[in-house]
Amino acid sequence: MKAYEIQGELRLDQVALTERPTPVPGPNQVLVRIRAVSLNARDLGVIGGFYAPDLPLPFVPASDGVGEVVETGDRVSRFRIGERVSGIFAQQWLSGEPLPAYSSSTLGSPLPGVLAEYAVFDEDGLVAVPAYLSDAEAAALPCAGVTAWHAIVSEGAVKAGDTVVVQGTGGVSLFALQFAKLHGAVVIVTSSSDAKLERAIALGADYGINYRDQPDWSQAVLARTDGRGADHVLDLGGASTLNQSIAAVRFGGRVSVVGILSGMQANAVHLIAIIQKKIRLQGINVGSREMFEAMNRALAASGLKPVIDREFPFEQAVDALRYLEKGAHFGKIVITVP
Ligand SMILES: NC(=O)c1ccc[n+]([C@@H]2O[C@H](COP(=O)([O-])OP(=O)(O)OC[C@H]3O[C@@H](n4cnc5c(N)ncnc54)[C@H](OP(=O)(O)O)[C@@H]3O)[C@@H](O)[C@H]2O)c1
Numbered sequence: 001m002k003a004y005e006i007q008g009e010l011r012l013d014q015v016a017l018t019e020r021p022t023p024v025p026g027p028n029q030v031l032v033r034i035r036a037v038s039l040n041a042r043d044l045g046v047i048g049g050f051y052a053p054d055l056p057l058p059f060v061p062a063s064d065g066v067g068e069v070v071e072t073g074d075r076v077s078r079f080r081i082g083e084r085v086s087g088i089f090a091q092q093w094l095s096g097e098p099l100p101a102y103s104s105s106t107l108g109s110p111l112p113g114v115l116a117e118y119a120v121f122d123e124d125g126l127v128a129v130p131a132y133l134s135d136a137e138a139a140a141l142p143c144a145g146v147t148a149w150h151a152i153v154s155e156g157a158v159k160a161g162d163t164v165v166v167q168g169t170g171g172v173s174l175f176a177l178q179f180a181k182l183h184g185a186v187v188i189v190t191s192s193s194d195a196k197l198e199r200a201i202a203l204g205a206d207y208g209i210n211y212r213d214q215p216d217w218s219q220a221v222l223a224r225t226d227g228r229g230a231d232h233v234l235d236l237g238g239a240s241t242l243n244q245s246i247a248a249v250r251f252g253g254r255v256s257v258v259g260i261l262s263g264m265q266a267n268a269v270h271l272i273a274i275i276q277k278k279i280r281l282q283g284i285n286v287g288s289r290e291m292f293e294a295m296n297r298a299l300a301a302s303g304l305k306p307v308i309d310r311e312f313p314f315e316q317a318v319d320a321l322r323y324l325e326k327g328a329h330f331g332k333i334v335i336t337v338p
Helices: 041-047 100-105 135-139 141-155 171-182 194-202 218-224 242-248 271-276 289-302 314-326
Strands: 002-006 015-019 029-038 064-072 084-087 118-122 126-128 163-167 186-191 207-210 230-235 249-257 280-283 308-313 332-336
Touching (some): 002 314, 041 314, 064 135, 084 118, 194 207, 314 332
Parallel strands (some): 163 230
Antiparallel strands (some): 084 126
């Protein structure tokens, strides 16, 4: 089969198309012919050695794939040949709270990824794809969609009338915007681009703040909420945004700590504000199969469509990764596999 590998070193210019043996499913496994792969900021982190500098090479990158079951092991009972399925991000996290072992079961590092014509999964590590979604739309879900669902719905319990702030206009952020609107919230989006803010408002956001023009954007959130602050802020910027998120949230509010776009170490965190305001800082790490399935039911009931910025053919997967690196996208970048 054709597959992309990170080859000699952990660098984007080392990602190349190659031939590998098509994997053979074990008794509890399913062979999936991959039809679409979506990219996440994490994939660049994996390729660049940011997460696992000792990742054994060569390595097939990317965590999020959708495809069709083409072969099943003898003991497989959850799926049949021909069904459309998607791998769950942490293959062992089926339900409940996460356990330490689940972090070593994530696709696209340390487990091999899905940027290939075929991939094998344990049958427990798959969910059925909502029938109304195209392969490209469904490929957007496993990491970005589930993370946003976990933060906004499973943990955040966002309800009608709440004010939610989401940062940027990438994959996680636009899903969070859509899920918060689905639950009746008022949504404030921050972005580096006025043009992207206009697109976010067209998608349902109530208010946009350009964080380049207004680095102290928490002030705009306070002004917009009559001084009260937002009920929930999804922090995606990390090091450079956490204090703004803490300043923007209301007394007793929630900051979902999700992203590390500006760095993993936040120095001089405003501890006194966290204490005085009795803020909850909630770490979010993608989510379980149970959350994925709950999200899929909500998607099917609402008909909500993931936002796809651009699709690239399989032969142009490296261009797709370079396009992700540029940061000009709005929503998800998808690679389609013939
Ligand atoms: N904890 C988890 O489970 C989990 C799961 C998925 C992703 N993540 C993390 O969440 C972050 C977003 O991931 P993604 O895949 O959605 O990324 P993405 O699609 O690449 O989107 C990133 C967007 O965020 C905005 N942005 C960039 N730098 C920023 C900064 N310093 N401050 C505020 N906004 C910034 C930009 O939007 P504009 O162009 O509009 O400014 C950019 O397009 C990453 O750090 C990723 O590692 C965490």
